[in-house]
Amino acid sequence: MRLRNIKGSREMIAASEFVIHEEETRAGTWHALFGNENPLHIEIGMGKGKFMMSMAKKHPHINYVGIEKYSSVLLRAIEKMEQEEHPLPNLRFIRMDAENIGKVFDRGEVDRIYLNFSDPWPKDRHAKRRLTSGEFLTRYEQILNPDGQVEFKTDNRELFDFSIESIKEKGWKLQAVTYNLHQDQKLSEGNVMTEYEERFSAMGNPIHKLIAKQ
Numbered sequence: 001m002r003l004r005n006i007k008g009s010r011e012m013i014a015a016s017e018f019v020i021h022e023e024e025t026r027a028g029t030w031h032a033l034f035g036n037e038n039p040l041h042i043e044i045g046m047g048k049g050k051f052m053m054s055m056a057k058k059h060p061h062i063n064y065v066g067i068e069k070y071s072s073v074l075l076r077a078i079e080k081m082e083q084e085e086h087p088l089p090n091l092r093f094i095r096m097d098a099e100n101i102g103k104v105f106d107r108g109e110v111d112r113i114y115l116n117f118s119d120p121w122p123k124d125r126h127a128k129r130r131l132t133s134g135e136f137l138t139r140y141e142q143i144l145n146p147d148g149q150v151e152f153k154t155d156n157r158e159l160f161d162f163s164i165e166s167i168k169e170k171g172w173k174l175q176a177v178t179y180n181l182h183q184d185q186k187l188s189e190g191n192v193m194t195e196y197e198e199r200f201s202a203m204g205n206p207i208h209k210l211i212a213k214q
Contacts (some may be wrong), residue, residue: 007054010160011026011097013071017079020065020094034063034090042067042105043114044131049077049123051116051194056091058192064091071095086124098131098139105143113140117196129176132163137170141214151214155200160208174209175210181207 013019020033031037032059039062046052047067056084058066068074073191081088096104118131128135154160158184160179167174181191182201187209197207 009071012159013074013078016078016093018078018091019074020092027102027104028109030063030065030105030109032081033092036063038063038090039111040065040105040109040112041112041114042101044101045069045115045118046077046093047073047116048195049080049093051114051192052077052091052093053080053088053181054192060090063088066091067098067101068093069097070097074117095208098136100137101143105175107142108145108148109197110143111145111148113144113148113150115150117154117200118152118159120154120156122158127162130162130166132159132161132166134166134170137166139171144214146214149211151209151211153181153194153197153207153209155196155205155207157208160210163184167210172212172214174210176209176211179206179208181209184209 005081014021030040041055041062042065043052044067046068049066049173052064052066055062066077066078074093077093081091094104115131119128121129127133130136144150152163157179164177165172176187178187183206193201201207
């Protein structure tokens with residue numbers, strides 16, 4: 001996917017009240033930042049923010065942090081937040097590379113990690129960049145609490161199969177697996193769709209989902 005650079009996007013992000021800046025963030029301070037002890041859920045690669053915003057509205061007693069690497073994409077999420085009639089006090093964004101999550105979140109600080117339609121990085125030499133690779137699972141182990149879990153959705157079957165094997169190799173436990181989420185009565189209950197999920201579903205692509213714990 002080619003990302004169009006938007007002139008001035010970094011400056012607009014820097015000025016947004018909805019963004020927490022990586023250089024200003026210290027692991028272990030998120031409860032203080034939100035002003036409560038509510039559970040903390042994060043989405044890595046949140047895109048334009050539809051999923052995070054929907055979840056924050058649906059679950060006001062959970063704190064959400066949307067992580068996005070690209071300024072031009074994060075700017076779209078900020079614009080959506082600015083259009084909201086009522087602010088979402090339980091949602092903040094951060095622009096950063098997911099490789100640095102151990103610097104931003106403390107050990108056991110995160111209750112749930114969402115990975116939605118992540119970049120498949122199809123070439124074998126780029127496998128470690130996949131957000132469900134062993135390298136990233138190790139990073140998640142450092143920030144998830146003992147009962148925390150990872151939820152992953154994709155329409156890419158090869159990436160999904162890779163993810164299942166990666167999770168097994170790390171000794172994690174698969175709590176649930178489906179190759180057709182929207183036809184799975186149990187797992188589809190309460191499902192919140194992302195922009196990509198809506199698009200791919202409309203094309204007839206089955207959506208795969210797994211839930212995994214350490």
